[in-house]
Amino acid sequence: xxxxxxxxxxxxxxxxxxxxxxxxxxxxxxxxxxxxPMAPSGTETERAEIDPDHAVAIxxxxxxISEDEALELLCVKGGEGSLAVAGQLLLxxxxxxxxxxx
Amino acid sequence: MNVxxxxxxxxxxxxxxxxxxxxxxxxxxxxxxxxxxxRMRAASVQASSATRLVKxxxxxxxxxxxxxxxxxxxxxxxxxxxxLTNDEIESLLTRVTPAYLVTQEDxxxxxxxxxxxxAITSGQFLDDxxxxxxxxxxxxxxxxxxxxxxxxxxxxxxxxxxxLRHKHLVSYILSSxxxxxxxxxxxxxxxxxPYHIAGIAAILSSVYSGRHVVQLPNFTADEWIRxxxxxxxxxxFVVPTMLARIIDALDNSDSAGMPHLKSLSYGGGKMPLSxxxxxxxxxxxxxxxxxxxxTETSSxxxxxxxxxxxxxxxxxxxxxxxxxxSVGCALPGxxxxxxDDGGNMLxxxxxxxxxxxxxxxxxxxxxxxxxxxxxxxxxxRDAGSMDEDGYLFLEGRADDVIVRxxxxxxxxxxxxxxxxxxxxxxxxxxxxPDEQWGEGIAAAIVAKEGASIDVEELQAFVRExxxxxxxPQLIKEWDELPxxxxxxxxxxxxxxxxxG
Numbered sequence: 270x271x272x273x274x275x276x277x278x279x280x281x282x283x284x285x286x287x288x289x290x291x292x293x294x295x296x297x298x299x300x301x302x303x304x305x306p307m308a309p310s311g312t313e314t315e316r317a318e319i320d321p322d323h324a325v326a327i328x329x330x331x332x333x334i335s336e337d338e339a340l341e342l343l344c345v346k347g348g349e350g351s352l353a354v355a356g357q358l359l360l361x362x363x364x365x366x367x368x369x370x371x
Numbered sequence: 372m373n374v375x376x377x378x379x380x381x382x383x384x385x386x387x388x389x390x391x392x393x394x395x396x397x398x399x400x401x402x403x404x405x406x407x408x409x410r411m412r413a414a415s416v417q418a419s420s421a422t423r424l425v426k427x428x429x430x431x432x433x434x435x436x437x438x439x440x441x442x443x444x445x446x447x448x449x450x451x452x453x454x455l456t457n458d459e460i461e462s463l464l465t466r467v468t469p470a471y472l473v474t475q476e477d478x479x480x481x482x483x484x485x486x487x488x489x490a491i492t493s494g495q496f497l498d499d500x501x502x503x504x505x506x507x508x509x510x511x512x513x514x515x516x517x518x519x520x521x522x523x524x525x526x527x528x529x530x531x532x533x534x535l536r537h538k539h540l541v542s543y544i545l546s547s548x549x550x551x552x553x554x555x556x557x558x559x560x561x562x563x564x565p566y567h568i569a570g571i572a573a574i575l576s577s578v579y580s581g582r583h584v585v586q587l588p589n590f591t592a593d594e595w596i597r598x599x600x601x602x603x604x605x606x607x608f609v610v611p612t613m614l615a616r617i618i619d620a621l622d623n624s625d626s627a628g629m630p631h632l633k634s635l636s637y638g639g640g641k642m643p644l645s646x647x648x649x650x651x652x653x654x655x656x657x658x659x660x661x662x663x664x665x666t667e668t669s670s671x672x673x674x675x676x677x678x679x680x681x682x683x684x685x686x687x688x689x690x691x692x693x694x695x696x697s698v699g700c701a702l703p704g705x706x707x708x709x710x711d712d713g714g715n716m717l718x719x720x721x722x723x724x725x726x727x728x729x730x731x732x733x734x735x736x737x738x739x740x741x742x743x744x745x746x747x748x749x750x751x752r753d754a755g756s757m758d759e760d761g762y763l764f765l766e767g768r769a770d771d772v773i774v775r776x777x778x779x780x781x782x783x784x785x786x787x788x789x790x791x792x793x794x795x796x797x798x799x800x801x802x803x804p805d806e807q808w809g810e811g812i813a814a815a816i817v818a819k820e821g822a823s824i825d826v827e828e829l830q831a832f833v834r835e836x837x838x839x840x841x842x843p844q845l846i847k848e849w850d851e852l853p854x855x856x857x858x859x860x861x862x863x864x865x866x867x868x869x870x871g
Contacts, residue, residue, distance in 0.1 A: 273384075273537070275372065275514055276372030276373075276512050276513060276514035276537070276538065277512055278512055289372065289376065289512075291545065309662065311509065329380055329383065329551075330380060330382055330384075330549070330550025330551055331550070332545070339592075341548045343375060343545065345379070345380055346383065349778055356807055367547050367672055367674065367676075367702065367703075368634070368636065368639070368658065368660035368673045368676040370547075370571040370607050370608065370660050370662035370674055371573045371576050371636070371662065371670060371671065
């Protein structure tokens with residue numbers, strides 16, 4: 270548990286999933302993947318079992334937000350676990366399709 | 372947050388897809404090759420102790436490679452304008468030392484002798500045998516690290532180095548590009564210079580969407596047409612002067628003969644209505660988008676999309692039809708306001724300065740700090756107005772406003788009117804010193820082929836449609852107007868000449 274820093278990366282303990290923090294609320298927050306707490310990328314963690322209620326895969330390139338939109342994560346590596354905060358699953362954010370301009 | 376992450380995601384998802392092809396040499400990189408090449412060059416840059424990676428060359432495979440190498444090595448990427456004089460280049464180079472310089476062979480001797488510059492040719496930079504060590508570890512994820520330093524075009528004085536941090540560029544990409552959104556057969560033809568923000572944006576958005584980029588180093592209309600056909604190009608970005616030349620080169624054709632081209636976007640300067648209308652006929656399969664952005668805003672902040680082009684073109688309502696020359700509405704995550712000189716927000720239709728706010732907005736210059744205010748608003752120094760539905764119209768630079776007898780006049784408004792006259796092909800309106808009024812109005816006019824300019828007739832034409840204060844007191848005929856290579860009118864050149 271700790272404060273999340275914009276731009277930092279977290280990895281899953283249950284799968285290969287990795288996310289980058291796009292937007293974070295101030296204060297301590299614990300993000301889970303597959304039901305197990307995520308850890309900063311690059312740190313050693315023990316593999317955990319996936320919670321079957323948190324097993325909807327995350328997809329590379331998709332963005333996930335909390336219901337109040339204070340937290341936004343970008344999936345940079347796909348995995349089998351779902352993202353959640355305090356047991357509440359994050360939602361996949363729709364990207365508006367824009368005309369190509371460059 | 373780091374632009375390297377965008378490439379990492381692309382190479383993990385489609386490693387063997389073609390990423391970049393140099394249109395002149397035919398050399399290509401896949402995403403994985405680009406990623407691995409950056410890993411090796413980043414070690415070379417680190418070993419050199421340089422704090423900047425400077426690229427001074429036309430577009431080639433070394434352009435995207437040097438951008439990602441810089442990001443991995445943790446030093447800003449500084450692409451320089453190879454069209455500047457040697458003295459100008461040297462003076463910019465000394466502002467960004469210690470530098471790892473990648474440049475053309477014939478420049479090595481002089482620029483390599485500049486203090487704190489370690490120079491390498493573009494060929495050596497691309498040669499794998501010159502870079503045999505891999506960088507140790509990952510790139511920094513600090514969003515405040517500087518990704519790119521871009522010298523602004525300097526149409527109005529000494530170039531300033533705009534600071535773009537990783538957070539600005541990554542925010543722009545995340546909010547405007549869908550990851551892996553491109554099909555494998557999609558290919559973009561990129562002809563904007565590598566030292567221009569549109570060149571940087573093209574690299575990043577193509578990588579993130581997985582779109583193959585074909586580079587056209589030195590734009591000519593014939594070469595553009597050749598590459599577009601040969602590589603079955605599906606999307607391209609051009610500045611207005613380029614589109615005008617492409618249309619000229621295609622003239623007498625009923626169609627451009629590029630059925631693959633599905634998307635043609637433009638920006639960087641004012642698009643004449645006649646050019647865009649002709650283009651829509653020649654490229655019937657293409658979606659047209661008009662993009663407006665600045666270096667300081669990490670490229671595009673407003674877009675006029677394809678549907679809006681068609682609606683405007685088909686409309687008989689003047690207000691809707693006029694939108695064809697607008698730059699559209701703000702992108703998601705970007706706010707735009709029009710304000711007066713006192714910083715007060717203006718009503719729809721009123722002309723003032725364009726202010727912009729959003730995660731992608733930097734508004735910072737090296738050595739000068741940020742010009743963004745406490746609420747995050749960046750004054751663009753562009754003049755414009757917005758209609759009731761949020762469509763933005765550009766009216767030139769705020770500094771170009773002519774103050775005649777205390778009245779603020781927009782050159783763009785007068786130019787637009789002059790361009791509707793049957794004898795006028797191009798027009799530039801500037802303020803010139805005037806004893807009575809402070810500033811007077813002067814116009815440089817390019818006549819349409821076969822037409823001739825009648826000064827009194829043009830003055831009468833302006834008087835008929837506008838207040839008499841808008842009538843140019845001096846009108847001169849020019850063979851052509853001076854533009855820079857990205858299609859910006861060099862107004863100060865016109866002004867200097869007409870003031871003399």
